Each structure stands twice: as structure tokens, then as C-alpha cells.
């Protein structure tokens with residue numbers, strides 16, 4: 001069992017990490033848990049984890065909503081359905097919303113919590129590796145719009161995050177690997193020692209060894225918490241968390257939905273960013289090699305799909321990270337360090353992408 005504190009003044013909260021955390025949800029949240037609780041989940045997750053959660057909440061007034069499973073349902077229709085339910089069931093300002101699921105459920109539930117009655121208590125129980133190390137920490141909530149992902153949302157911090165690593169046992173291999181890509185990202189941008197630790201514990205992590213998993217999740221949450229505490233609203237440092245994402249989003253947008261998972265696209269994106277950094281003399285060849293070898297050890301893609309430069313450019317320019325018409329790239333400058341770089345010639349980027357395909 002491990003704990004991470006997210007320090008944001010009066011909006012501070014604790015992340016609880018370990019085995020059997022679902023069963024401990026009430027005890028770890030005892031002092032503040034609301035009488036009225038509303039759980040948002042989906043059928044894939046609820047078949048395993050709803051009952052165990054309900055079992056520890058018998059002293060509370062609890063209702064739940066199962067949204068349909070999939071990124072395409074993280075939208076205003078699901079949001080409106082949940083609001084209708086909360087209002088018709090008489091939920092009031094003192095209620096608490098619990099997200100039980102991956103990042104899709106967490107993002108939607110968080111936006112519901114941020115806006116129902118101008119904001120009610122919110123609890124995260126992330127059940128995918130990606131949501132445990134990334135989306136449940138930091139307070140970004142959102143729904144998608146037909147014109148783009150996460151276009152409607154709010155910064156809204158939870159009261160607590162409960163990470164039960166046992167939940168990962170039912171996750172598909174692919175979804176598990178997807179989360180590993182974000183873990184590697186933290187090592188690259190922030191912590192050379194953690195990267196080194198990952199290099200030496202890749203096998204245990206792949207086998208979901210509980211101690212290795214708990215440590216990797218804890219260190220990832222600490223890094224994200226640290227970055228968010230320094231830059232909650234992404235004015236600077238928080239942008240480093242987007243390493244690999246500008247290229248990754250282009251891959252996700254250009255390929256058919258589901259062909260590449262987010263983590264797979266980020267992995268290929270990290271390779272392009274690292275190569276770009278090496279080619280522009282910012283990253284050593286040996287550090288590039290270590291990054292590539294670690295992603296390979298986790299069986300993550302290190303080559304990107306072959307698409308015309310015009311497509312890359314179009315999708316990258318649509319990315320929210322484009323400011324004042326210039327492409328900004330997060331580039332690793334060493335293991336454990338990264339920088340936001342502009343002013344790279346498009347021809348250089350195009351050549352690097354071709355090399356990585």
C-alpha cells in the first residue's frame with residue numbers, strides 16, 4: 001500500500017495505491033464520504049467491480065449509471081442523461097460522484113461532478129493502467145464534441161483517488177501496455193532514476209508483479225502530481241506531459257478508430273520526438289537507444305504508420321498544443337529531462353518522420 005499527496009492548497013488530496021483498495025474505499029475515505037453517492041461506470045467494468053464497491057457502501061444512499069463503453073460515448077448526450085438521472089432522483093449539492101472505470105468514465109464523471117449544482121464532491125476509482133497513472137490525477141475533466149476531443153470541460157480536482165491494482169487483472173494486454181507507454185514517458189521527461197528502475201524491472205512489470213506495479217504507479221502519480229502542483233493550468237511545465245502526444249494524436253486521428261491505442265500512438269510519437277531531438281543535436285544517440293530499447297521491452301511500437309507529410313501536418317496543426325500558428329514540440333534533451341522547442345524546420349520534421357516509418 002502506498003500513498004501520494006497532491007498538493008494544491010485547499011484542493012489537495014491523497015492517492016491510495018495497492019491491492020484490495022476497492023474493499024478499503026470506505027475506510028480510506030471515511031471522514032468525508034457523502035451520504036448520497038452516485039457511481040458512474042460502464043458494463044465492462046461494472047460486471048467485475050460494481051458489486052464489491054456497493055458492498056462497502058451499504059450505509060449510504062447509492063445509485064449508479066452505466067454509460068455505454070467507448071470513447072464515442074464521452075459526449076454531451078451521456079452527460080445530459082446522467083444530469084437527468086441525478087435531478088430526477090433528487091440528488092442535492094451535498095452528494096458525491098464516484099467514477100469507476102477507465103479514463104473515459106473518469107473524464108465524463110469529473111465533468112458531471114464539476115458542473116452538477118455548480119460542483120459536487122468527486123472521487124476517482126480508475127481501473128485501467130492509463131487512468132491510474134495519468135487521467136485520474138491532475139483534475140482535467142472533459143467530454144468530446146463532434147469537432148474534436150475534450151473540447152468541453154473543466155479543471156476540477158477529486159477529493160481522492162483510489163487505485164486498486166487488482167483491477168488490472170481483467171484488463172486486456174493491449175490496454176495494459178498502453179498504460180506502460182505513459183509510465184515510460186514520466187521517466188523520460190522527469191526522472192532518470194525512475195527510467196533506470198524501469199529498465200531493470202521491465203519483466204516484472206509486464207508480468208504485473210504487485211510490488212513492481214505499485215512502485216511504478218506510485219512514482220508516475222508522484223511525478224504527475226509534482227508537475228500539476230507546479231503548473232495546474234498548463235501555463236508551462238505541464239506541457240512536458242505531452243511528450244509524444246503531438247505525433248501520437250496525429251496517428252490516432254489519421255488511422256481508423258481502434259487501430260492504434262492511445263499508448264501505442266504515444267510510444268511511436270515518443271520515438272519520433274526523440275529522433276527529432278537527436279537529429280537536432282539535443283539528445284545523445286545513446287539516450288535515444290535506451291528510450292527505444294525500453295519501449296521495445298514493453299512490446300510497444302517504435303515505428304509509425306506511413307502517411308503523407310501533408311496529413312501529419314494537418315493533424316498536428318489541429319492539435320490543441322499549436323500556439324500562434326507555430327508547431328511546438330516536446331523533445332527529450334536527456335533521460336530525465338525535456339524541453340518545449342519551436343523553430344524546427346518542417347523539412348527536418350518530415351525527414352525524421354520518414355526515417356521512423
Ligand code: NAD
Nearest residue numbers: 044069102103104105127128130131134135140167170171
Ligand atoms: P477507456 O476508459 O476507454 O478504457 C479502455 C477499455 O478498458 C474500455 O473498454 C473499458 O471499459 C475497459 N476497462 C476499464 N477498466 C477495466 C478493467 N479493470 N478490466 C477490464 N476492462 C476494463 O480508456 P483509458 O485508456 O482508460 O482512457 C482513455 C481516456 O482518457 C480518453 O478519453 C482520454 O482523452 C482520457 N485521458 C484523460 C486525461 C486527463 O488528464 N483527464 C489524460 C489522459 C487520457
Ligand code: MG
Nearest residue numbers: 134182262266
Ligand atoms: Mg496520454
